[in-house]
Amino acid sequence: MNETMKAENPVLPYLRQDRLPHIWCPGCGIGSTVNCFARALTESKLDLDKVAIVSGIGCTGRVAGYMNLDSFHTTHGRAIPFATGLKLGNPSLKVVVYSGDGDLFAIGGNHFVHAARRNMDLTVICINNGTYGMTGGQVAPTTPLGATQTTMPYGNFEPSFNLPFLAEACGAVYVSRWTVFHVRQLIRSMREGLAKRGFSFIEILAPCPTLYSRRNKLGDGVDQVKYYKERSTIKDGADTREVGLTFQGDIVVGKFVDRERPTWLDAMTRHYTSVINDYQGVGHAED
Amino acid sequence: MSETPQAKGKGTVFVRIEVCKGCSYCIDFCPTKCLAFSKEFNAKGYHYPVLTKPEACVGCDMCGLYCPDFAIFGIRLKDLEKAQQK
Amino acid sequence: MKADPKGVLTGIHFIDGDHAACEGALAAGCRFIAGYPITPSTEVVERFAQRIPHIGGIFIQMEDEIASSIAIQGAMWAGKKVMTVTSGPGLSLMMEHIGLAAFTEVPCVFVDVQRGGPSTGLPTLPAQADMMQVKWGSHGDYEIIALSPNSPQESFDLMIKAFNLSETFRVPVFFMMDEVVGHMVERVAIPEASKIEITERRWSKKKPGEYKPYEAGPDMVPDLVKAGDGHRIHITGLTHDERGYPALNAAAQKKLVERLLNKIRLRKDELVDVRQDGVEGAEVVVVSFGITSRVAQAAVEEARRKGVKVGHLRLVICWPFPAALIAELSERVKAFVVPELNMGQMVLEVERAVLGRAAVVSIPHPGGTVHEPQVILDKILAASGKGAPAPQRAVR
Structure with missing residues (x-):
């Protein structure tokens, strides 16, 4: 091999390189998921000019700003309703929501519930680090019982959400969970989520070394990923009622739900076509 | 800019030294354990x-x-050689 | 450009203000509404839900007003002309996204069919008490435009103007109706599409790579592109530079916030829209807007029969407030009389413009019904010196 051979990191063309380096802490898992997302985009063979990414607020909310796509960094908790408008405004777009657990399930929980119920054609990727990283490590609706957070200084006594169960119950047609350790599986899952027509939901457990791991004396980011490696079991098709998370306990990962339901747009189009003689469609030039 | 790679096996890695934050993900999860921290x-x-x-x-x-x-990223040498021809 | 005939229901109709507002939006090219039911505004979205499948577009009833007020912004970035519709409690929920629309320069229309407040207040009864909220309700400094129709016909006509202004200035425009205008049924004449002038979106002609989302020319308003056209735009509610990238520093904040204010403030002469009746030579001028203007007109005419030189100045565009015009009048008139269905909101703007050069008489009303014309008449007479002396404003 020639010593002067050069090659570019294959993820860089997917990023706004003029915005790097990113803001994420050493050992934060969000960047790893971005690698997987870039690979999934490659494998999906989508026209990237037709892919839009929408984020809310928080550490994961910054993902939209780093992706070299049409990208929208919206308000806290409201990425899903923004994405709903974007998708319905131009159904030829592939719209991805990429946001954190606090954003999507605390302040934004109601929007998640309804977008899943409607089967809005969105790919929702949730980075679950169990905490509010951007604001300094407060308790989240995903913080496991017993974990310490700045606003649960004596340990969390609130039960946490089991996100895959919630997503399935609300009507999501594709539900999976992986961790930052499971990069290959995550790429496949993101590719499947992008290809799925309807509301797909991918939960990714990721370390927040600065505010979750350190406060709970769990070591660095890499130590948390080692925990994911050691305690995860892959169970495709697992009953989502059984996949709740506990503090440093066993983790069930896999593809839990893959089913068919008409999307909101498909249902509306089918219904209006059958009941309205002169139905004019959604009014988009590319219909 | 990536550092000039070393190559004695089937593949190699390119590292942008200045953007590394030393998290050790690559070192700990390398399947062949071929990476280590610099001095x-x-x-x-x-x-x-x-x-x-x-x-x-x-x-x-x-x-x-x-x-x-x-x-950091890794690449198979045959792919690297192909990339030079482009 | 002319209106798309598909959305124009040309003819003479006998409909209420809510329905007329919907027809105005359709004529203006609105093809996407996200809304949430709230009295007394709901008829607007009910009509849109019925009409839009025959025209081509989308109505979606969202889970709340927070969702509605950002779903429309998503649809705008997909290229649609958009609107949402609400009343006081819903407007309060939308505040954060009004700031987002102002900051990211999203052309859109917010309809507020005002009812008595605060809180749940009087859902089925009128007020004009959201006037300051739409101007100042979201955090931070920003500018908006607000119009106030006083009839179903104006609910149609001014709605087209509202959409056109939102496109010209790239700001959220507020359509400040009230329960009475929303529910009163009157003749509404809808012209042919070829007679309706529509302001086209300011589409950029730049190619991907050249275009910067927040690069503005001399008129301070940047051109738009839409998602999916290859520009790979980034839009953020953080303070941003011309590329749309976050720029979290004082210099970027100054540059952006000043431009957003100045694109309205430095062009406010283009945004004066008042109806004047007998203002020239008047010694007393009634300043009103919306439904109150119709009650006030009866009082003005009665005062004239009693020999008072009284003029009537109706605000069609309430924000930006026509301060220069009021200031100029204040050199010549004895008093301004300001009836409104709130406890004294727009009168504060009149006072700021008058600066003590004339008397300013507030006629507050907590809402629930409209003023008695006699109350306004008494104040006009008192202000002119022909009636009992005007009492000090009891309620501020």
């Missing part, structure tokens, strides 16, 4: 990965998938 610091004060067992590297790019800072 030197980068400008930000982090140790960065170096290919200490180049003969073991297969260019699988797991390091590239794990790296949260887009600082």
